[in-house]
């Protein structure tokens with residue numbers, strides 16, 4: 016490896032902070048990590064980014080394929096492992112049909128891996144059953160954006176644009192904790208008093224609104240949509256709508272007006288817990304910032320707190336409707352966008368690992384797109400299977416009489432990250448074959464029949480697509496441990512053993528070129544992107560439909576991606592969480608992240624500095640609620656939902672509502688929050704309702720007595 020610094024990006028979240036990795040031969044860690052000036056992070060990183068090199072050398076790094084023999088995972092050669100997998104897959108397919116094999120991908124995989132995985136499922140396996148953990152992360156925002164704008168590009172504008180706005184409304188995203196470097200983009204709006212934050216907890220992001228920097232409103236969990244419907248009601252009532260924009264750029268306005276008419280602020284107050292006066296103040300602040308009212312611009316940004324709901328798609332639609340009423344989307348200096356979570360949450364859903372999509376964000380049922388992709392793959396269009404099912408449905412069908420009997424998992428730790436996780440564990444146990452590719456023995460990997468050790472972040476080449484739709488290069492700076500292979504190589508070897516009709520390259524650059532060709536003419540058109548352009552420093556936001564196209568940092572400036580170019584407004588109404596509080600479960604549980612941990616924690620729980628910062632799960636609880644149940648700070652408390660029982664230490668805090676408790680979801684074991692979260696899903700997106708469920712609380716010693 017060269018010893019010069021290598022420009023790449025952080026392995027974790029969708030901000031994809033620029034990093035510089037310098038190889039350090041002979042040292043404990045193979046690279047040193049420095050922040051790099053990049054538009055999203057401007058040199059900054061959070062603790063996860065600074066410590067990211069630690070994961071390269073964790074003591075339990077997987078370095079050999081393993082097969083379960085006599086109940087024990089046993090080291091074997093690559094040939095034995097791959098021959099065994101191919102043999103088992105062919106037998107299962109012969110006995111039960113192609114759909115007896117399923118694939119589960121991840122939002123952290125590079126674009127190349129996500130593309131190869133989708134192709135592998137449809138071509139080498141011939142199964143329709145592929146989905147990925149991005150379904151848990153972004154699917155409601157994607158579905159709502161698709162149905163209104165005809166396209167989902169995450170943020171349709173560079174993050175740096177936020178600096179010039181007079182107001183930014185953030186719902187359900189604790190960015191100061193999950194993406195600290197993003198906060199610098201809010202400095203301008205805070206200086207103008209325009210940061211508006213909706214969250215049941217007084218989080219670190221809420222504190223950014225203090226001292227006149229903005230407004231924090233702490234709503235009842237599961238009522239973000241009520242807040243948004245009421246804001247639109249007030250804006251209509253007070254004549255603050257951008258009527259010219261509505262007439263020129265939207266359809267469906269009348270139905271939306273009718274739908275919010277019943278959400279007058281006093282009625283909304285009774286449901287969402289925010290006073291009518293405060294709702295009115297928020298509406299006026301946001302409207303005053305919009306260009307039609309003479310403001311410098313306004314943005315509405317949504318996160319998982321709003322989206323991970325059994326009506327998440329409708330909740331996002333209510334945010335989009337509000338943005339459209341104020342004339343924000345498709346206008347420089349204003350807009351709507353979801354804040355993508357996972358590292359390649361955006362690219363991961365564009366290139367074919369989603370159950371209903373082919374590369375280029377193409378519908379798998381569109382005959383034109385099927386024919387195009389089939390030509391690139393060199394297969395008959397009719398041989399490409401139809402749509403599969405979303406992640407929660409897929410996981411619950413595993414091992415069922417008509418469900419898949421084998422599962423290949425790439426980049427996902429489902430027994431910690433999926434909702435109702437104990438039920439997922441039971442489904443995995445019913446399989447005839449579970450194959451997991453991972454870098455560490457995650458809680459899911461240790462259940463596998465075969466584990467394949469793979470390269471990670473600093474050891475591989477590829478591309479990612481960040482939360483702004485910006486395509487970026489991941490570059491190799493470290494030599495992987497001996498015995499470890501790339502997932503591209505694994506897929507290519509398995510495809511050969513399965514006598515796949517189409518070949519699979521193990522070279523990331525070649526795979527990207529094929530991906531770009533397959534995406535040509537699709538919504539997410541990468542056909543003008545090459546490694547050479549990215550390596551020359553071009554900042555390319557998709558679509559990039561030609562080699563001389565400069566990319567599209569701002570989308571929808573002329574028109575939306577709909578047949579008539581207008582946004583399709585969708586009237587929606589609030590229904591409330593599937594799992595509401597009741598006498599037997601009187602408290603809301605909301606879940607989220609802490610700064611030092613990432614998703615299921617498979618990587619970050621192995622980094623000593625991050626573990627020291629947050630060693631274990633906890634239950635954040637208001638002192639008044641704690642008093643009701645006789646709970647003191649540090650007591651072990653038992654949370655019980657319809658799905659299970661977990662235990663963690665109480666952490667008393669006045670930062671949370673008195674009807675709500677909060678738990679981070681990064682841990683396995685007795686304090687694993689997703690063992691009790693709800694697997695009720697949104698009917699449009701299939702996204703599970705992680706963010707709110709009803710629980711009972713008790714002191715552990717009382718339960719044990």
Ligand code: SF4
Pocket residue numbers: 025026027028029030031032056059060061062063064065193194195196
């Ligand atoms: S985890 Fe996210 S915010 Fe933190 S350094 Fe990595 S990319 Fe940046």
